[in-house]
Amino acid sequence: xxxxxxxxxxxxxxxxxxxxxxxxxxxxxxxxxxxxxxxxxxxxxxxxxxxxxxxxxxxxxxxxxxxxxxxxxxxxxxxxxxxxxxxxxxxxxxxxxxxxxxxxxxxxxxxxxxxxxxxxxxxxxxxxxxxxxxxxxxxxxxxxxxxxxxxxxxxxxxxxxxxxxxxxxxxxxxxxxxxxxxxxxxxxxxxxxxxxxxxxxxxxxxxxxxxxxxxxxxxxxxxxxxxxxxxxxxxxxxxxxxxxxxxxxxxxxxxxxxxxxxxxxxxxxxxxxxxxxxxxxxxxxxxxxxxxxxxxxxxxxxxxxxxxxxxxxxxxxxxxxxxxxxxxxxxxxxxxxxxxxxxxxxxxxxxxxxxxxxxxxxxxxxxxxxxxxxxxxxxxxxxxxxxxxxxxxxxxxxxxxxxxxxxxxxxxxxxxxxxxxxxxxxxxxxxxxxxxxxxxxxxxxxxxxxxxxxxxxxxxxxxxxxxxxxxxxxxxx
Amino acid sequence: xxxxxxxxxxxxxxxxxxxxxxxxxxxxxxxxxxxxxxxxxxxxxxxxxxxxxxxxxxxxxxxxxxxxxxxxxxxxxxxxxxxxxxxxxxxxxxxxxxxxxxxxxxxxxxxxxxxxxxxxxxxxxxxxxxxxxxxxxxxxxxxxxxxxxxxxxxxxxxxxxxxxxxxxxxxxxxxxxxxxxxxxxxxxxxxxxxxxxxxxxxxxxxxxxxxxxxxxxxxxxxxxxxxxxxxxxxxxxxxxxxxxxxxxxxxxxxxxxxxxxxxxxxxxxxxxxxxxxxxxxxxxxxxxxxxxxxxxxxxxxxxxxxxxxxxxxxxxxxxxxxxxxxxxxxxxxxxxxxxxxxxxxxxxxxxxxxxxxxxxxxxxxxxxxxxxxxxxxxxxxxxxxxxxxxxxxxxxxxxxxxxxxxxxxxxxxx
Numbered sequence: 058x059x060x061x062x063x064x065x066x067x068x069x070x071x072x073x074x075x076x077x078x079x080x081x082x083x084x085x086x087x088x089x090x091x092x093x094x095x096x097x098x099x100x101x102x103x104x105x106x107x108x109x110x111x112x113x114x115x116x117x118x119x120x121x122x123x124x125x126x127x128x129x130x131x132x133x134x135x136x137x138x139x140x141x142x143x144x145x146x147x148x149x150x151x152x153x154x155x156x157x158x159x160x161x162x163x164x165x166x167x168x169x170x171x172x173x174x175x176x177x178x179x180x181x182x183x184x185x186x187x188x189x190x191x192x193x194x195x196x197x198x199x200x201x202x203x204x205x206x207x208x209x210x211x212x213x214x215x216x217x218x219x220x221x222x223x224x225x226x227x228x229x230x231x232x233x234x235x236x237x238x239x240x241x242x243x244x245x246x247x248x249x250x251x252x253x254x255x256x257x258x259x260x261x262x263x264x265x266x267x268x269x270x271x272x273x274x275x276x277x278x279x280x281x282x283x284x285x286x287x288x289x290x291x292x293x294x295x296x297x298x299x300x301x302x303x304x305x306x307x308x309x310x311x312x313x314x315x316x317x318x319x320x321x322x323x324x325x326x327x328x329x330x331x332x333x334x335x336x337x338x339x340x341x342x343x344x345x346x347x348x349x350x351x352x353x354x355x356x357x358x359x360x361x362x363x364x365x366x367x368x369x370x371x372x373x374x375x376x377x378x379x380x381x382x383x384x385x386x387x388x389x390x391x392x393x394x395x396x397x398x399x400x401x402x403x404x405x406x407x408x409x410x411x412x413x414x415x416x417x418x419x420x421x422x423x424x425x426x427x428x429x430x431x432x433x434x435x436x437x438x439x440x441x442x443x444x445x446x447x448x449x450x451x452x453x454x455x456x457x458x459x460x461x462x463x464x465x466x467x468x469x470x471x472x473x474x475x476x477x478x479x480x481x482x483x484x485x486x487x488x489x490x491x492x493x494x495x496x497x498x499x500x501x502x503x504x505x506x507x508x509x510x511x512x513x514x515x516x517x518x519x520x521x522x523x524x525x526x527x528x529x530x531x532x533x534x
Numbered sequence: 535x536x537x538x539x540x541x542x543x544x545x546x547x548x549x550x551x552x553x554x555x556x557x558x559x560x561x562x563x564x565x566x567x568x569x570x571x572x573x574x575x576x577x578x579x580x581x582x583x584x585x586x587x588x589x590x591x592x593x594x595x596x597x598x599x600x601x602x603x604x605x606x607x608x609x610x611x612x613x614x615x616x617x618x619x620x621x622x623x624x625x626x627x628x629x630x631x632x633x634x635x636x637x638x639x640x641x642x643x644x645x646x647x648x649x650x651x652x653x654x655x656x657x658x659x660x661x662x663x664x665x666x667x668x669x670x671x672x673x674x675x676x677x678x679x680x681x682x683x684x685x686x687x688x689x690x691x692x693x694x695x696x697x698x699x700x701x702x703x704x705x706x707x708x709x710x711x712x713x714x715x716x717x718x719x720x721x722x723x724x725x726x727x728x729x730x731x732x733x734x735x736x737x738x739x740x741x742x743x744x745x746x747x748x749x750x751x752x753x754x755x756x757x758x759x760x761x762x763x764x765x766x767x768x769x770x771x772x773x774x775x776x777x778x779x780x781x782x783x784x785x786x787x788x789x790x791x792x793x794x795x796x797x798x799x800x801x802x803x804x805x806x807x808x809x810x811x812x813x814x815x816x817x818x819x820x821x822x823x824x825x826x827x828x829x830x831x832x833x834x835x836x837x838x839x840x841x842x843x844x845x846x847x848x849x850x851x852x853x854x855x856x857x858x859x860x861x862x863x864x865x866x867x868x869x870x871x872x873x874x875x876x877x878x879x880x881x882x883x884x885x886x887x888x889x890x891x892x893x894x895x896x897x898x899x900x901x902x903x904x905x906x907x908x909x910x911x912x913x914x915x916x917x918x919x920x921x922x923x924x925x926x927x928x929x930x931x932x933x934x935x936x937x938x939x940x941x942x943x944x945x946x947x948x
Binding site: 451 | 847860862863865866867868870871872873874876877878879880881882883884885886887888889890
């Protein structure tokens with residue numbers, strides 16, 4: 058394919074399914090929250106929790122310190138709940154599901170049906186706000202693993218939800234997290250019982266569909282003592298012109314000796330070549346390594362969204378706990394990304410590692426912003442941070458804003474950052490061997506990202522590699 | 535804030551009406567927001583409002599510049615002498631230089647002191663500035679000897695605030711080494727200085743900031759400057775000993791081939807807090823900037839480094855480097871860093887590194903196995919850690935003098 062063709066290639070997943078939507082009244086109010094709570098058949102404590110968050114929201118101000126600025130969001134002009142209508146009465150089997158919905162999933166390649174079971178992925182697909190079907194239930198049930206929509210967990214496992222929901226991201230945390238706490242619609246809930254290794258990669262595909270609907274996902278993953286889970290999150294969204302707000306909250310809790318691996322491939326609609334449209338991805342992701350020897354590892358490949366603004370963080374409370382953050386952020390055209398992590402060391406002998414690769418092309422802006430904080434009690438802790446940025450052309454920007462705090466004489470923090478462009482010699486070498494400019498750039502960029510890509514589970518790694526190439530189409534030559 | 539400051543505008547002599555009104559206006563502007571606190575991103579790691587209100591109850595402006603004491607001069611190398619008493623220019627002796635080539639006088643007007651970033655201390659300075667010095671080196675003149683500014687602070691400055699402003703201009707192809715040597719008596723006071731630097735085409739300015747002894751001073755200094763084609767600026771910050779010190783440097787590399795070096799070696803002990811904040815703006819191609827900040831933190835001291843490299847889209851072939859290192863010797867000590875890059879040009883070499891931790895145990899073990907006791911081994915390593923930044927000073931005598939000054943400080947480490 059010639060570069061000119063690639064440049065004009067339309068967003069592959071940009072299609073809208075015509076499904077009648079069932080919407081909450083427009084606007085943010087107590088009434089909307091009560092409506093959501095009622096439709097989800099939530100117990101009273103959950104509604105109270107939401108309302109508490111809503112009251113807190115009234116006094117909070119929208120943050121404005123971040124680099125990517127965006128037009129003011131009119132929160133009263135949004136719908137906070139939208140569900141495909143056929144979901145009002147839960148389907149007993151896949152046959153009862155709206156065939157158009159199934160078609161959409163097939164286009165996206167989500168393995169809902171039996172054949173795809175062989176790929177070994179359990180899927181809890183969220184179409185706008187309600188989970189459609191959950192596969193592999195049986196196998197997971199046998200091990201005592203709970204993997205279900207959070208709305209179901211609120212009804213079936215209230216003690217777990219009550220105990221952990223909001224324990225990592227308090228309801229009064231910051232504007233968007235609090236907004237999510239008040240109006241979250243659905244998301245995933247995972248509980249891994251003690252000494253259990255989750256036999257498969259758990260995966261959710263989110264998809265934003267209804268126009269003017271912000272999605273407010275809430276994910277809660279709890280890994281009990283000695284357990285292990287790997288969770289995948291991938292996103293595609295249909296093409297449209299209005300900017301859409303997405304403010305999800307993801308909370309992870311790892312107890313003694315537990316490990317959680319959370320991988321994301323985010324490929325939402327980034328807006329067109331002129332920066333019109335696109336998703337606002339304002340996500341709060343935070344994990345708490347609560348137990349001794351626990352580990353949380355975040356891996357993210359961020360290629361989509363008009364604005365990506367997220368900092369998956371680790372609170373290393375337990376002694377000997379480990380936090381990891383691997384990130385690739387690619388911005389092209391008018392995309393803006395302000396992403397990074399926070400590693401907060403509280404326990405002794407805690408370790409963290411940050412590898413961030415930022416790639417900027419077109420008129421895009423890419424910022425790494427991170428915090429490494431080693432507290433006075435976190436003896437013998439260690440952090441290593443590496444941020445590399447790659448610039449393509451002089452209309453884009455790459456920025457690094459690390460915050461480093463060390464309050465401890467036995468701990469070590471190391472930070473390195475570089476900014477450069479693609480090496481001419483490498484390009485020349487590739488060209489000489491018959492690769493065209495696009496292919497050469499894609500190869501070099503994939504090499505640049507290798508350290509992060511190899512952290513992804515197999516299924517994702519291949520997809521992510523393709524995504525890295527596609528995202529940079531039309532940025533060179 | 536109004537209760538904290540007890541300012542008497544009558545203390546400024548020969549004040550005309552307009553000037554008096556200007557000062558009052560600036561003071562009111564300052565009072566509106568008061569001293570910067572940690573909510574301000576620039577002051578995130580050094581909450582000045584907290585530090586000042588904790589240590590001062592009633593602050594007044596100074597009008598006493600009497601000076602009887604004899605200043606302990608430096609005898610290690612020949613130099614020109616300029617004496618400032620409580621921030622005000624007292625006398626100068628430039629007898630090593632040709633007549634009329636180097637000029638120094640009291641700064642009369644604050645013209646040109648506009649700041650890019652909003653800083654409330656700027657209003658305070660404009661309201662209360664007592665001037666300072668205006669230094670100029672003529673075209674094609676390379677100063678034969680360095681100039682030492684003996685910055686002397688008298689013993690009766692308790693609870694006083696000194697605001698002064700300086701201007702330094704080195705004209706085309708000239709060269710100057712300027713050493714600011716702070717000598718303080720025992721009083722507890724605040725100093726707020728704004729300095730404007732102009733380095734013309736092909737000119738070289740070397741600036742060394744050195745503190746003689748420990749001091750109860752709370753210092754803030756803002757240095758902002760511009761650099762023309764092929765000019766060079768070097769700043770060595772060796773201001774250990776102050777209770778609080780923040781030096782903010784904002785350099786603009788306006789034309790090609792200019793270079794800017796900022797190097798610092800600080801050794802902080804009990805209750806000391808120092809911050810170095812830099813912003814190097816690369817606005818033209820082929821410029822170079824280099825920053826190396828080293829800190830040794832003892833007891834409950836706090837060291838902060840906030841550095842920013844900004845590269846404009848046309849500033850291709852920029853070579854910018856930033857390194858901050860801290861040795862933390864005590865669990866109560868704290869090191870904070872924010873090494874920032876903001877880059878809009880693609881053909882650049884920009885990198886930064888930061889590390890903090892304790893002294894390498896293996897190195898200590900190595901020295902001890904060779905018969906050096908623990909304390910001496912530590913001092914030896916600290917000495918090596920800090921001395922590295924002097925490599926860039928070619929004049930042997932000055933370098934030896936600086937190494938000696940640092941050695942005295944290290945000797946105080948327990």
